[in-house]
Amino acid sequence: MLPQITIFGQKYSSYNLAIMVGIIFAILAFYKWEKKIPATEKDTIISIVGVDLVVGFFSAFLGNKLLHFQTWEAFREHFFEFTGMTFLCGLIGSILFFVAVYYIVYRDWKKLYRTLNSITPYFILAQIWGRIGCFLGGCCFGKPTDGIFGVRYPENSYAFLKYGDAKLYPAPVLEIVWLLFMLFCMQFIKICRQEKVICYFCMYLPGRFMIEFFRGDNRGNILWGISPSQRICLGILLIMAILLYQRKRCGRHYI
Amino acid sequence: MSKKRGTSTAPIVLGIVGGVLDLPFAICSGVCAGALTNSEEVTSTYLGLGIVAGIIAIVFGCMAKKRPALAGGMLVVSTILSLVCFGFSYNFGGLIATVVTLIGAILCFTQKKEIVEES
Numbered sequence: 232m233l234p235q236i237t238i239f240g241q242k243y244s245s246y247n248l249a250i251m252v253g254i255i256f257a258i259l260a261f262y263k264w265e266k267k268i269p270a271t272e273k274d275t276i277i278s279i280v281g282v283d284l285v286v287g288f289f290s291a292f293l294g295n296k297l298l299h300f301q302t303w304e305a306f307r308e309h310f311f312e313f314t315g316m317t318f319l320c321g322l323i324g325s326i327l328f329f330v331a332v333y334y335i336v337y338r339d340w341k342k343l344y345r346t347l348n349s350i351t352p353y354f355i356l357a358q359i360w361g362r363i364g365c366f367l368g369g370c371c372f373g374k375p376t377d378g379i380f381g382v383r384y385p386e387n388s389y390a391f392l393k394y395g396d397a398k399l400y401p402a403p404v405l406e407i408v409w410l411l412f413m414l415f416c417m418q419f420i421k422i423c424r425q426e427k428v429i430c431y432f433c434m435y436l437p438g439r440f441m442i443e444f445f446r447g448d449n450r451g452n453i454l455w456g457i458s459p460s461q462r463i464c465l466g467i468l469l470i471m472a473i474l475l476y477q478r479k480r481c482g483r484h485y486i
Numbered sequence: 487m488s489k490k491r492g493t494s495t496a497p498i499v500l501g502i503v504g505g506v507l508d509l510p511f512a513i514c515s516g517v518c519a520g521a522l523t524n525s526e527e528v529t530s531t532y533l534g535l536g537i538v539a540g541i542i543a544i545v546f547g548c549m550a551k552k553r554p555a556l557a558g559g560m561l562v563v564s565t566i567l568s569l570v571c572f573g574f575s576y577n578f579g580g581l582i583a584t585v586v587t588l589i590g591a592i593l594c595f596t597q598k599k600e601i602v603e604e605s
Contacts, residue, residue: 241570241573243573247573247578247581250581251581251584251585254585254589255585255588255589255592258589259589259592262593262596263596270494270598273496274494274495274496274597275495275496277496277500277589277593278495278496278499278500281496281499281500281503281504281586281589281590282499282503284582284585284586285503285507285582285586288578288579288582313578
């Protein structure tokens with residue numbers, strides 16, 4: 232764990248830096264490596280993504296408040312305070328915004344689906360960097376374990392305050408491994424390569440659902456033994472199932 | 487006389503979005519930095535840095551097609567200013583603005599250029 236990095240005598244949060252590096256790397260990789268999309272369309276996509284970043288992070292910030300503060304008074308009291316972000320809320324916000332703006336610009340569902348398929352691997356790259364930031368920052372951590380993969384967090388960390396010197400599951404690392412496995416599938420398995428968006432949702436959400444059981448940080452309001460993030464995973468999976476059923480019924484090649 | 491012009495609209499959009507985002511977060515960053523150090527001078531320095539970074543990003547973002555090299559260079563300057571400003575106060579929103587501006591700057595340099603003949 233390395234919560235702060237000193238550059239030219241000034242301390243920076245390693246979480247923020249990792250996210251910055253991830254976003255820049257993913258966008259530039261898309262710009263340079265993606266061959267299926269013409270250059271003019273790439274410009275439009277990157278412009279939309281630039282605004283979408285703001286929408287996504289704002290949704291993640293707002294989602295975290297909605298999930299953690301149940302009453303209006305608490306929500307209002309903590310609104311301007313940074314209490315963390317919820318990735319899944321950011322994902323929903325940014326996808327809805329991207330789909331809406333892209334459709335307004337091109338008015339073509341097929342093209343939109345192809346574009347989403349193209350940007351998915353780059354999105355995963357950015358997400359991996361984000362999780363590296365989580366691990367370095369020590370904001371996300373697992374439950375105590377005696378296993379060989381358990382990690383100890385330093386004294387001033389949130390994990391230490393909650394669990395003391397105990398070894399904890401490295402929850403962000405589990406997610407990184409799962410995301411790398413997804414990237415591997417998208418590269419080498421034909422059906423995953425052709426349907427990257429579907430592959431992303433059908434693999435990431437169940438994986439995230441399972442990883443949530445290992446997480447030891449504040450997960451929000453637990454209901455029927457499952458956390459808000461797990462409920463969101465189930466909700467998105469349900470929507471995906473409906474969309475896939477519709478797609479099969481109509482014989483389309485896109486959602 | 488021939489001139490090199492940019493062909494991409496992405497640096498324009500990203501420069502403007504980054505610059506516009508810089509402005510409100512500059513206020514936030516100035517207040518946070520001032521509170522951390524308990525000094526009015528620090529508040530005004532960080533506020534000033536953020537606002538200058540925002541204005542540079544907006545103005546030179548608009549010039550990304552006409553003068554791509556100059557715009558790219560100035561967007562890099564804006565990025566450095568905002569990184570100093572927002573990095574100190576751990577301002578996450580400001581860092582998003584920094585990322586957006588930096589991507590705009592990189593695209594300014596890497597975009598395809600066309601040569602335009604001017605009379």
